[in-house]
Amino acid sequence: MKIIAKIFSKIVLAVAAVSIVAMPALAQRDPAYEAARAAGQIGEQIDGYLGFVGTPSADLRKLVEDINIKRRAAYAEKAQAANATLKDYAFTSGCLLIARTKPGEMYQAPDGTSWLKRDSGAPQRHPSCP
């Protein structure tokens, strides 16, 4: 009985150790990305990707395109797991991302062309959004 308890405690310890190692470091936003959002240079589009409000610098373009590629990869993987299309999954994410914008940040209007600045009220969203 004692041996079983010992083995069990070892297993618990091992699992705990593995989970600590396996837990991904929750990386935060790149400061340049955060700054561009706050400055309204970029905004959340209704399709789930980031867009440029004006003409971006080469560095900002690279940064945002890189993020959009990563977003697309995340959407594609999760969409497949959820048995949905990439477009549907990305659009749903866009709904949520627009809802999460902070006052002062830009987001795309439901018409899919113009940009709106988020104020303290609820953002204007596409009628299909949850």
Place this chain on the structure above:
Amino acid sequence: MARIRAGLAGGMLLLSGASVSGCISVNAPDEPIVIELNINISQEVVYRLAADAGNTIEDNPDIF
């Protein structure tokens, strides 16, 4: 049998009469019809995916 036939014929006459006299008028609305982008996603799909998409956003704070 003859009676049923007669009944059917009567019914058909009534129906055809209705379709001739029934007139539907369609008026154009005063306000312009606005078509919002050609995103054609059913709300059902969006609602189904919302919780999953929310988790994806939470799990990847560097890209969202």
